[in-house]
Amino acid sequence: MQRAIKVTVNGKEYEREVEPRMLLVHFLREELGLTGTHIGCETTVCGACTVMLEGHTVKSCTVLAVQANGKNLETIESVASDGDLHPIQEGFWNEHGLQCGFCTPGMIMSVKQLLGDNPNPSRDEIRHAIEGNLCRCTGYQHIVKSVESAAKAMVQE
Amino acid sequence: MIAASFDYSAPETLADALRVLSDDPEAKILAGGQSLIPIMKLRLSIPSQVVDLGGIIDLHAIAEEEGIIRIGSMTTHEQVEHSELLSEKCPLLVAAASGIGDVQVRNRGTIGGSVAHADPAADYPAALQALDAKVKVVSSAGEKIIPIDEFIVDALTTALEPDEIITEIHVPTESTGIGTAYETIVQPASGYAIVGVAARIGLSEGNISFARVGITGVGSKAYRALAVEKALEGQPAKDDTYGIASRVAAEGVEALEDLHASSEYRAHLATVFTCRAIAAAAGRAQ
Numbered sequence: 093m094q095r096a097i098k099v100t101v102n103g104k105e106y107e108r109e110v111e112p113r114m115l116l117v118h119f120l121r122e123e124l125g126l127t128g129t130h131i132g133c134e135t136t137v138c139g140a141c142t143v144m145l146e147g148h149t150v151k152s153c154t155v156l157a158v159q160a161n162g163k164n165l166e167t168i169e170s171v172a173s174d175g176d177l178h179p180i181q182e183g184f185w186n187e188h189g190l191q192c193g194f195c196t197p198g199m200i201m202s203v204k205q206l207l208g209d210n211p212n213p214s215r216d217e218i219r220h221a222i223e224g225n226l227c228r229c230t231g232y233q234h235i236v237k238s239v240e241s242a243a244k245a246m247v248q249e
Numbered sequence: 250m251i252a253a254s255f256d257y258s259a260p261e262t263l264a265d266a267l268r269v270l271s272d273d274p275e276a277k278i279l280a281g282g283q284s285l286i287p288i289m290k291l292r293l294s295i296p297s298q299v300v301d302l303g304g305i306i307d308l309h310a311i312a313e314e315e316g317i318i319r320i321g322s323m324t325t326h327e328q329v330e331h332s333e334l335l336s337e338k339c340p341l342l343v344a345a346a347s348g349i350g351d352v353q354v355r356n357r358g359t360i361g362g363s364v365a366h367a368d369p370a371a372d373y374p375a376a377l378q379a380l381d382a383k384v385k386v387v388s389s390a391g392e393k394i395i396p397i398d399e400f401i402v403d404a405l406t407t408a409l410e411p412d413e414i415i416t417e418i419h420v421p422t423e424s425t426g427i428g429t430a431y432e433t434i435v436q437p438a439s440g441y442a443i444v445g446v447a448a449r450i451g452l453s454e455g456n457i458s459f460a461r462v463g464i465t466g467v468g469s470k471a472y473r474a475l476a477v478e479k480a481l482e483g484q485p486a487k488d489d490t491y492g493i494a495s496r497v498a499a500e501g502v503e504a505l506e507d508l509h510a511s512s513e514y515r516a517h518l519a520t521v522f523t524c525r526a527i528a529a530a531a532g533r534a535q
Contacts, residue, residue: 093256095257112256112257112299115251115286134250134290135287135290136286136350136354137439139351142353145356148327148356148357149352150353150356151353154283154286154354155357156279156282156299158257158301159279159282159301159303221352223352223440224350224351
């Protein structure tokens with residue numbers, strides 16, 4: 093049985109008919125073609141599928157698309173504007189915050205929420221904020237540095 | 250991983266939600282979905298219908314009335330973690346909430362959902378037991394207030410009937426002279442407690458006048474460590490007392506065994522973390 097849903101993703105409204113069992117991450121990738129949000133573990137662990145739902149980060153493999161009906165979503169595709177990287181993306185670029193890049197979209201969405209709530213986080217606060225995002229390459233040191241660099245750049249802006 | 254097909258409704262009132270439940274005994278309530286969606290993806294749960302409570306605004310409030318704080322069942326862990334009212338008047342619940350899962354899970358998961366799921370390693374049940382919390386459930390027949398000890402029956406099993414919905418969790422406003430603490434060791438990948446101990450200690454003239462200890466992760470369900478409480482009450486508030494009382498933290502409990510901790514090690518951790526939680530709580534009571 094299909095259900096009609098209406099969602100706003102990155103400022104654009106979409107209406108689609110979906111099965112209630114369709115996961116939000118599949119909706120974003122397959123229905124809307126927004127493949128920047130990655131599927132890692134699909135078991136609520138790795139955080140690669142992190143997006144913002146009504147301004148809060150969620151793991152989109154553990155939300156049904158129908159639960160987003162009428163809601164506002166932001167994905168990694170909304171972060172850069174007109175080809176200019178966001179300061180968080182610049183931070184990851186400058187400080188080597190990624191190697192394979194698979195976790196990066198989810199990592200950046202989590203960092204976006206952190207720096208929105210707390211513009212000047214300590215190292216502990218950064219680690220606490222990204223505890224739901226697993227990276228298998230960097231050992232996290234560079235990611236923490238990337239966040240510090242982004243925070244500094246954003247405060248100066 | 251895709252769940253089996255199900256029908257879906259998102260009622261806007263509690264009455265509408267209750268009607269769906271009484272019409273369809275195979276329907277399942279969806280709160281934050283952080284436990285239900287994973288088990289549906291694994292097809293351990295195959296409900297005919299999912300009733301999403303996300304649209305019922307009444308279930309989100311945190312309010313204090315006559316010494317009782319009423320927490321709406323759809324209150325997220327994030328909302329508990331950042332509630333000023335709870336930080337001031339029920340810090341134990343804030344401590345338990347802030348350790349659940351990770352940021353994204355706390356943004357979605359709800360207190361009502363956690364209690365209804367009754368995972369043996371969930372953080373909330375131990376804290377709620379130490380708080381003598383009560384669970385308010387509503388059905389089309391009326392409402393009931395159930396003490397948390399009676400509500401949680403066993404692993405993943407509660408006293409909630411298929412036609413009932415949890416609407417509120419009631420916790421007491423903490424009175425002066427009482428200190429609380431939640432001490433836990435977690436499985437780092439999942440964030441679930443291997444052992445979690447909530448302690449609520451009252452002091453009077455250097456002696457322990459009141460003790461509540463709730464332990465999660467050790468047995469098939471969270472439990473009140475009654476033997477520990479008994480060993481504490483009336484005794485002087487000092488490290489020796491805590492150490493001796495903690496020895497019976499897992500007494501009479503068949504400690505779980507999995508790849509993260511053997512049964513023996515879990516029972517040992519229960520003793521260690523009970524001692525730490527009691528000492529921390531007593532420190533805050535002074």
